[in-house]
Amino acid sequence: MDGKVCMITGANSGIGRATTQGLANLGATVVMVCRSRERGKEALDEIRQKSGNEDIYLLVADLASQAAIRSLVEDFRKEHSTLHVLINNAGIIPRKRMLTVEGLETQFAVNHLAPFLLTNLLVDVLKDSAPARVVTVASDMHRGATIDFDDLQAAQSYRPLRVYSRTKLANVLFTYELARKLEGTKVTANCLHPGVVATKLLANAMGLPSPLKSTTKLIGSGPEKGAKTSIYLATSPEVEGISGKYFVRQKPVESSEISYDESLAGRLWKRSAELTGLSEM
Ligand SMILES: NC(=O)c1ccc[n+]([C@@H]2O[C@H](COP(=O)([O-])OP(=O)(O)OC[C@H]3O[C@@H](n4cnc5c(N)ncnc54)[C@H](OP(=O)(O)O)[C@@H]3O)[C@@H](O)[C@H]2O)c1
Numbered sequence: 001m002d003g004k005v006c007m008i009t010g011a012n013s014g015i016g017r018a019t020t021q022g023l024a025n026l027g028a029t030v031v032m033v034c035r036s037r038e039r040g041k042e043a044l045d046e047i048r049q050k051s052g053n054e055d056i057y058l059l060v061a062d063l064a065s066q067a068a069i070r071s072l073v074e075d076f077r078k079e080h081s082t083l084h085v086l087i088n089n090a091g092i093i094p095r096k097r098m099l100t101v102e103g104l105e106t107q108f109a110v111n112h113l114a115p116f117l118l119t120n121l122l123v124d125v126l127k128d129s130a131p132a133r134v135v136t137v138a139s140d141m142h143r144g145a146t147i148d149f150d151d152l153q154a155a156q157s158y159r160p161l162r163v164y165s166r167t168k169l170a171n172v173l174f175t176y177e178l179a180r181k182l183e184g185t186k187v188t189a190n191c192l193h194p195g196v197v198a199t200k201l202l203a204n205a206m207g208l209p210s211p212l213k214s215t216t217k218l219i220g221s222g223p224e225k226g227a228k229t230s231i232y233l234a235t236s237p238e239v240e241g242i243s244g245k246y247f248v249r250q251k252p253v254e255s256s257e258i259s260y261d262e263s264l265a266g267r268l269w270k271r272s273a274e275l276t277g278l279s280e281m
Pocket residue numbers: 009010011012013014015016033034035036039061062063064088089090091092110137138139140193194195196197198199200201202220
């Protein structure tokens with residue numbers, strides 16, 4: 001991955017941190033996007049030290065804020081003129097409904113609208129750097145979910161895991177629609193399920209204090225195993241030119257039936273563009 005520039009969100013913890021370490025070990029230039037400078041710096045120092053790769057950088061942005069995502073992209077463009085891999089990894093499952101500074105439900109904003117906006121704002125750099133890849137960390141939790149356009153902000157009913165499943169279905173629908181829009185550009189878009197991985201997110205979803213303290217035994221696999229499919233999709237020559245697929249354990253598998261509904265994907269794209277103030281790609 002020498003000479004390749006990668007950006008990854010949620011890079012300081014769990015699957016994102018292990019993915020960053022893997023990319024750093026392979027010699028990539030990695031831009032870590034983290035919401036806390038302190039947590040980001042701690043991860044960056046360890047990743048540089050373990051990999052011996054100095055080309056690891058930190059950009060701080062709270063992905064719940066669209067203004068912060070726009071500044072993040074400006075900051076990135078000041079330092080870098082190419083981007084070969086964008087990994088939309090950051091995700092949350094807040095136990096209570098919260099609103100962002102823009103007045104949107106936070107889980108939907110961070111898990112779906114943030115990757116949507118970030119990718120759209122960077123798509124010209126990705127195209128100019130092609131071949132390039134967009135990798136979005138979805139989840140098998142998308143199965144069974146639907147998109148409720150009458151309550152996208154979960155104002156009528158907020159059940160954390162139900163909202164999570166919807167945002168993960170949105171990740172899959174977004175990836176397939178993006179792949180269709182990017183046909184012929186040499187920029188690919190794929191998404192994945194990382195497995196059940198012992199991270200802060202999982203512990204929080206289960207109401208446990210932290211992944212390691214959760215029980216005497218770790219629940220789920222370790223983050224290194226959880227990062228394998230992200231690293232595979234970001235780096236492997238085997239997936240060069242492959243786009244619009246959902247991967248589990250480094251293999252393309254069928255996602256839920258509804259995730260292939262092109263009119264649903266188109267409608268979600270349009271609504272997401274409205275909610276983020278973007279004109280359509
Ligand atoms: N763990 C699993 O079993 C599992 C299964 C399927 C899919 N996934 C997906 O895997 C991805 C990574 O999650 P994980 O399990 O590795 O969880 P994690 O350890 O909690 O990591 C989540 C990362 O996202 C960052 N983040 C959260 N909110 C943010 C915001 N507003 N702005 C910027 N960064 C933010 C976190 O930053 P802080 O450290 O500052 O909180 C952290 O770095 C998620 O998309 C999740 O849906 C996980």
